[in-house]
Amino acid sequence: xxxxxKSRIRRDDEVVVIAGRDKGARGKVIRVIAAxxxxxxxxxxxxxxHTRQSQDSAGGIIEKEAPIAISNVQYFCSNCDAxxxxxAKQLEDGRKVRTCRKCGEVLxx
Ligand SMILES: [Zn+2]
Numbered sequence: 001x002x003x004x005x006k007s008r009i010r011r012d013d014e015v016v017v018i019a020g021r022d023k024g025a026r027g028k029v030i031r032v033i034a035a036x037x038x039x040x041x042x043x044x045x046x047x048x049x050h051t052r053q054s055q056d057s058a059g060g061i062i063e064k065e066a067p068i069a070i071s072n073v074q075y076f077c078s079n080c081d082a083x084x085x086x087x088a089k090q091l092e093d094g095r096k097v098r099t100c101r102k103c104g105e106v107l108x109x
Contacts, residue, residue: 008086008098009039015073016083017044022068026076030065038067079103 009015013029027041047066053059074083077100087099089106097108 009070009073009075014076014078015039015041016076017041017068017072018074018083019072020068021045031067032070033067036067037070039070039073040065040067041073044068075100075107077103077105077107079105 009029009032011029011032014026015029016026017023022044025044027044029039030042031040033039042065045066045068046063048061048063051057051059051062075086075098076082077084080100080102082102084103085101086107087101087104088096089099090096097106099106
């Protein structure tokens with residue numbers, strides 16, 4: 001389980017995939033499944049699901065995201081235009097924020 005702020009990816013973060021089938025792809029985090037150390041990322045790791053015909057849908061094949069390991073994604077820093085590791089910093093008001101370890105940009109507003 002990932003509890004360290006340095007590696008913490010959050011919902012709505014933009015991440016880049018660094019390993020596996022979707023390596024190099026970017027997307028927004030839809031959900032963090034902390035207990036599994038996994039994340040759901042928009043349009044990443046799409047799987048096909050067969051659904052049965054019902055009153056609500058025509059049935060057939062739908063595509064949806066499957067969770068991927070947090071260790072397979074990196075935070076995407078728009079400043080660096082690359083996946084980066086996260087640092088942490090305490091602001092003067094006491095808030096802890098995440099920073100880009102490459103350019104030092106504060107990522108949390
Ligand atoms: Zn950066």
